[in-house]
Amino acid sequence: MPASKEILLADSSSTATMPKISKQTDFQLVRIKNTWCRIKKGEPVHDSEDKITASQAKITEVISGGEISWTIEAPIYFCYKVVETCSLLDPSNQTLLYGHIRESGELEKALNNKETQRRFIVIDKTVNELYGSIVRKYFDDNYVQYKILSLPTIEENKSIDMVLDILQEVQSFGLDRRTEPIIAIGGGTCLDIVGLAASLYRRRTPYIRVPTTLLSYVDASVGAKNGVNFLQCKNKLGSYVPPIATFLDRIFIQTIPRQHISNGLGEILKMALMKHKCLFDLLKTHGKFLLDTKFQSHNGLVDHGDAALKTTRIAIETMLEELAPNLWEDDLNRLVDFGHLISPELEMRALPSLMHGEAVNVDMAFMTYVSYVKGLLNEMEKIQIIQCMSSLELPVWHKECTWHLIKKALTERLKHSAGQMRMPLPTGLGTADIFNDISEETLERAYTLWTNECRPISMRS
Ligand SMILES: NC(=O)c1ccc[n+]([C@@H]2O[C@H](COP(=O)([O-])OP(=O)(O)OC[C@H]3O[C@@H](n4cnc5c(N)ncnc54)[C@H](O)[C@@H]3O)[C@@H](O)[C@H]2O)c1
Ligand SMILES: [Zn+2]
Incomplete structure (x- = not known):
């Protein structure tokens, strides 16, 4: 050349x-x-x-x-770690303090200056009530100077105001952005809000995610996105800035309500339906057990092996496979968008009665019928999917998910998809493809059939 x-x-x-x-x-x-x-x-x-x-x-x-x-x-390079660990808050476990450091020289420097470590921590209010004293003990025992900011990081408060509240506190704490990552401990809402705050502070301050719900463990923690709701629109303000590290410990999940386990199972099922038949089988076989035991490991129970470990690992691996090559979502053909075409509209409409993973599941149930009507799934496969959803105690229909809402959500979606509807749909149990040729007639037929078959199921549950 x-x-x-x-x-x-x-x-x-x-x-x-x-x-x-x-x-x-x-x-x-x-x-x-x-x-x-x-x-x-x-x-x-x-x-x-x-x-x-x-x-x-x-x-x-x-x-x-x-x-x-x-x-x-100019290619922009991102590197972040997702680390599965046990006893994250045991003071002898150094992961939370140093697990994000990749260079041995940096690590040595940090370990030699243990007494001068400082951390700013944002923790969800409920999580603080449950684990705050253990978190404090962890930092006290490790001689860290810290500030813990406890906030009600629930969906209704997921706004830019809360981001600004955090930033005020960060500013008065006086962070060194090179060596003192902000730590977020909470569910997906907390992680999204803190992630946005960190990405704004001094243009990009490193942050660490510690997910405490199942949904945030398998989904909100592993990618690059953060954000808050704006003008009644879901996650309208946000950025693609991954954390420097995510530390996963399933112990937190033991205190979330049963409905929140189902909520997380919705996102796991998404990955199963899109690309992993074995994961689907695991959910079918062990779903109830996982709900009952809240994803804690029970090695002694031979029948179930370590179903919690297996399902979460596969869910994260499959998610990372889809996210890592497309961190900025430049490629609009995304299987991980399954269940996320109609659900943003539905979720905002049905707040606070419907959680994210539940809204995703209602969307997935409808799309299962779209696949069926289009001839991509047979009757047995459709039944198996809906039965699996029900066994995971997920809603398969919702009264707010009207034909009008579906059309509105898809029109909105079209505006942001370069004028072409890209619809991820299951083509079997654990296989999928992206379609851009779904007619309004197919959607309407699917809607009618879905309502006839799934509305009665939702009434019973
Ligand atoms: N960034 C992403 O890629 C991504 C992906 C999926 C979802 N999300 C976002 O995540 C949010 C949903 O997250 P979520 O389902 O984790 O809900 P959440 O963060 O709103 O938490 C739900 C409730 O559980 C409580 N809680 C959290 N941890 C707990 C624990 N260990 N024990 C007891 N209670 C606990 C919280 O106080 C809250 O009341 C949505 O806003 C969604 O947009 C983001
Ligand atoms: Zn989601």
Whole structure:
């Protein structure tokens, strides 16, 4: 490839009779000593013995007529850890304090300065009531100087006001953004709010997620997204900034109400239906057991093996497979959007009676019927899916999910999908594809059948 090329371009916007001459030059960027320099692509870098670092960024310069433009391509690199651990709040477990550090030199420095560690922690109010004293003991025993901010981080409070409240406290605590990550301990709502606050503070302050609900354990914790609701719209303000680390400990899940276990099971079922037949079978076989035991490990129970460990691990692995190559959601063809086409509208409408994973499940139940009507699923598969949902104590229908709401939600969705409806649909148990050719007639037929069959089930439960 030549480094620069002269191209004759017929410029339609120009009134001149002669076409403009454009000259394009591609530059790479290298650091020599402490200065970044642009070097024509392909040209050798002449220099001394100094260490030369090449950037992956590129600058393309185009001179055309009397004008010049530069196009900058700069890949942004993210690295974050998702760590499954036990006894996260045992003072001898150093994960919460140091588990995010990847460089051994940095770790050594931090461990040598244990007494000077500082942390700002935001904790959900209910979680604080249950675990606050253990959290305090953890930091006290590790000689950390800390501030714990306990907030009612529930869906109704998921707003920019709460983000600003957090930021005021962060500012008065005086964080060192290089070495003192903000720690969020709570459900998905807490993690989303704190994630947004951290991404705003000094443009991007590292933060750590400690999920305490099943849904946040398998879903809200593992990706890059954060956000708050705005003008009655779900997660309208937010950013794609992953935490530096997520620390998973299933112990917290033992105190969440049974309905919240179902809520999390909704997101696990999503991954099962989209891409993992074994996960679907695990849910079918052990769903009730997992609900009864709240995802705590019971190694002694041979029949169930360690179903809690297996299901959560597969759910996270499958989720990471789909999220990691598409952290900024540039690719609109996303299987993880299954259950998330209609549910945002439904969730906002039915608050607070319907939780996120429940709204997702209502959406998935309807979409199961869309698949069935389109001939992608057979009768037995459709029945198995709806039965599995019921056994996980998830709603399979909801009165607020009217035909009008479905149409409105899909229209809204279309606006944000580059004008093309991309609908992830199951094509079997554990297989799926994305469709853009679902007619309104198919949707309407599915809606009628779904209502006829699933409304009575929802009345019984
Ligand atoms: N960022 C993402 O990728 C992503 C993914 C999925 C969901 N979400 C968001 O997550 C939110 C839902 O999260 P959620 O289902 O975890 O609910 P939640 O965070 O609203 O928590 C639900 C309730 O459980 C309580 N709670 C939390 N942990 C507890 C514990 N260990 N014991 C007892 N009670 C506890 C909370 O106080 C709250 O009242 C939604 O706002 C959704 O938009 C985000
Ligand atoms: Zn979700």
